[in-house]
Every structure is written in structure tokens, then in C-alpha cells.
Amino acid sequence: MAEAHQAVAFQFTITPEGIDLRLSYQALSQIYLSGLRSWKKRISRMRNRVIKGVYPASPSSWLFVVIAILATMYMRSDPSMGLIAKIQEHLPVSSLFLSVQGQTMLSVLVFSTLLWLSLILTLRFCLKLLLSYHRWMFEQHGRISTTTKVWVTLVRLLSGRKPLLYSYQTSLPCLPVPPIKDTLERYLESVRPLLSGPGFQRMTVLAAQFENSLGNRLQRYLKLKALWATNYVSDWWEEYIYLRGRGPIMVNSNYYGMDFLYVTPTSIQAARAGNTITALLLYRRKVNSEQLTPVSTVIPLCAAQCERMFNTTRTPGEETDVLQHWQDSEFVAVYHRGRYFRLWVYKAGRLLSPREMEYQIQRILDDPSPPGPGEDRLGALTAGDRVPWCTVRKQYFSSGVNKRSLDCIERAAFFVTLDDEEQGMMGEDPVGNLDRYAKSLLHGKCYDRWFDKSFSVVVYKNGKNGLNAEHSWADAPTVAHLWEFTLATDAFQLGYTEDGHCKGEVERSLPPPQRLTWDIPVEVRVLCVCIKSQFILTEHVTRNETANKTSFSNVGQNAINGKHHSKQRTWGNSI
Incomplete structure (x- = not known):
């Protein structure tokens, strides 16, 4: 309750002597700085929207066009061939307000702007035509034709010097419909x-x-x-291939990414989590400010999938699921030993340092409180069939404390699991350990991940990490780029001290991570246990099949014959 009182910006009481007003300047300062950060992001989005809207030109090119037109007018030449005079005649401005020179200047500005916009549309159309060229894919190595060389030169000339992440979106050719x-x-x-x-x-x-x-x-x-x-199949593909699937997404849709196999930057779990969370949030900052260079082979690739990378969750439905995305989130959701926490990653508008992230994570690791009734198995709801999860969500998680806690998880930037196990290629059986490492990232214990989040980060007790990603919002290359940046930033940019801790200073007055509370009825607990039991049974059958040396051909034949289909599917994804 102490933290709750500190969060109140002002309070007043009515006494016989009058009104007693008390202000919390610290809380007001936090509100001011948070609002300032929000406005900075809005201004940044508006600036990026203007830059993207005029690409492949630049906003400064408008001034160049205006100066060029004014220079020709000064030399007694009319580059508009009479259009400036026509615009001046039809200006809805009375001569009482503007002089003749003012009207001429305004007409020149209007004509220059229209000419500038026409040039932008022309350049964009030309760039779209150039990006529709496909013969470069069939060129032999070392034998590039003259046509392709000219094409590459023109693409580079029209692409601009510093495109933003989404600059090419309006210039990419549409997907053609095959005959x-x-x-x-x-x-x-x-x-x-x-x-x-x-x-x-x-x-x-x-x-x-x-x-x-x-x-x-x-x-x-x-x-x-x-x-x-722009793409006649993408929305249907997302809905009918992914969101309308009613089976578990845990092993049938979600996929995973691993840590460095032979290198672990630190063996301290809290430190690895601190740097990993910081690196992911730095990547989110680059996505929001569109500072990432568009991914390109010879031509740029569509970057639309980056928009829902963070602050996104998959919400279950009766017939189809829905992807929900929020513009921003200032916290992450953390799971440890059956308990859920909300970890604020900003204070007074600034991102916490890696050392402060480690300090907050260590607080969670040191928290001795036990999980509430049914809380430790709650994540199993996201691992089972979608219809039961939808029914339970509507009935028990649509109001009260359960809704508030569920909102904290779903609105979080991403999900973090602090795992009690040690994983990686270690010991005398590296191949077997690698297999266990992969299975842990793919499904864990089925209840210690939140499979509906866009991605969940897993940090193990020995410092190894990895992630589990939901598939419907993006393909693997998008998440691979995110994970590559995270691992590189963690190891080579943020780094660690000699004793394995994160770098930076710690502000000890940071409020502790907020423990999420639940009121889970018996029906929900039974459903979570059933999902967990079904998962254990499937794992047991899988091990027996493997122990009996069931070959890929036998499994494939069973699938074709309609036998043991769900077991084969789980086994194949686990491998």
C-alpha cells in the first residue's frame, strides 16, 4: 500500500478549518515527464510520416523547387507556361489583404508545391516499375547482363540516401495474381x-x-x-492459416530461437535478463523511430510485419482469434516460479539502465512469496485448444482482478520467463542436452510460457536464453533479425563487468516489480490441470515412439492413414 500512496499526485481532506490540500511533487514530476515522453514520440511519428509520405524525395527538396521557380521568374521566364497566372486569378484571397507581389508569391508557392508533388508521384511510380523487374534472380554469378547493371544503377539513384524502415512501402509493387x-x-x-x-x-x-x-x-x-x-492474399493467409486454427498453437504454430550455442556472456540469470530486456527495448525504440535500415537483398523487402512486433497479443475467439496491438507499453510481464509480475522499464521518461534492470529482476528472483491457488498453471490456457480458452476468458477474465492482471500481461511489451532449469550444450551429452534445450524453448512445461504474446523471452538459471514466438503476426526472418540484434547488442555493445553483472548505475529508490493477483475459480484450475496432463501424456507417448525407434516413414504413413495424427504432429515439431 505504501507504493500506492506514493503514486497519488495530490489529495485533499475537508476539515472544520477548511480544505487541506497536499501535493506530491514527485508524482507530478513523473506524470509530467511521462507526458513529455509521449509527446516526443508523437512528434517523432509525425515527422516520420512526412518523410515517408514524400519518399523517394525529401522534404528539403520542396524548398529547392520553390527557389528554382522563383529564380526563373526573376529572370523574366515563366516555367509554368501561364499556370501561375491562372492560379493567381483564381486565388480565394482578396486583393485587399495581399499586394500584387504577395499574390504572385503565393501563386508561385502553390504551383511549386503541385509540381513537387507531381515529381514525387512520378518518381514513386518509376521506382515501383523498377522493383517489378525479376530477371536479376536468374542471372549467373559473374555474368550479369547490361540490362541488370543499368537496372541496379537506376534503383540506387531513385532509392534515396537514407530511407526509413517503412519508406519503401508505397513504392513496392503489388503481388500479381497468377493465371x-x-x-x-x-x-x-x-x-x-x-x-x-x-x-x-x-x-x-x-x-x-x-x-x-x-x-x-x-x-x-x-x-x-x-x-x-497491396497483397491480395496476406489478410486471408493470416486469418485462415493461423488465426482460425482451433488447435493448440504451442507446438503446431509457435517456433523458437536459441542463444549462442558455445558462448554464454554471463552465468548470472538476473544480469543476462537485464541486458536482454534492455537490448529488446532498444530495438523497439529503433522500430518506433524507424531508424532501422530496410532489409534488402537486391531489392527492399516489405517491412509491414515489424509494426506488430511489440505490445501485441493473440486473443482467442470462438471461430477465429484476433491480433491486438497497442501503440506503446512501458512495462514487461515476468513469470517466475508460478508467479506473475509487472516490471516497469521506464522511470521519469527514461529507459532503465541494464544494471537497474538486473536489480529489478533480482528482486523478483529473491521474492519468497508462493503462487496463488491455480496461478502457477495459468499459462496452460494459452497452450491448449483455442475454444476452451475463449470460453474461460469470457466467463472468468472479463472483469475484476483477473481482467486487470490479464490486461497487464497482454498489454506488456513482451513476456519474460525466468526459468529454474539450466539448458544449453553442456555436460557429457551435448546432443541430448541440445534436444532438451530446443524442446524447452518450444513448449517448456506448457504452463511457464505465455504462448499468445507476440514473443516470450526465456532466461535460464545458468544464463542461457532464448525466445518463443507466436507465428501469425510475422514470419521467422522478422523475429530472426530482432534476435540477432538482441544477442549482438547484449554481448558486444552493452557487455558485462568482470564479475558478470550488467554495467551502469542503480537508483535504489526504484519501486519494486508489481505482483499480479488472481482469483482463479476451481473450474479454471481443473482445465489447466487437464491441459497439463494431456501434454504430459503426449510427451510420454512421444518418448515411447522414439524408444521403439519409430521411423519417419512409419510416422508419415500413420499420418496419411489418419492414425495418431496429433501425436505425430507434436513429436515432429518437438524434434
């Missing part, structure tokens, strides 16, 4: 190994009937959508 004939040919080629002779002939007849009837009409609808959508 229906090509689609059906590829389909028949894919099913040919699965069908017998008569079955394949029947499928060929059905494909021809589809092309001549319903297929052509659907193709017209698809082309109509492609006219206004």
Missing part, C-alpha cells in the same frame, strides 16, 4: 504423388470443370481485390 491455368497445373503437380492413376485422372477432370465454371468467376473477384489491396 488460373498455372494455379491448377501446380495443384495437379502437387497431388500427383498422392493419387493413383484413376484418382489422378478424376482430379484432372474436376480441375478442368472448376476452371471452366466457378474458377473463372473467382478469378475475376481475385483480380478485383488485387486492384486495391
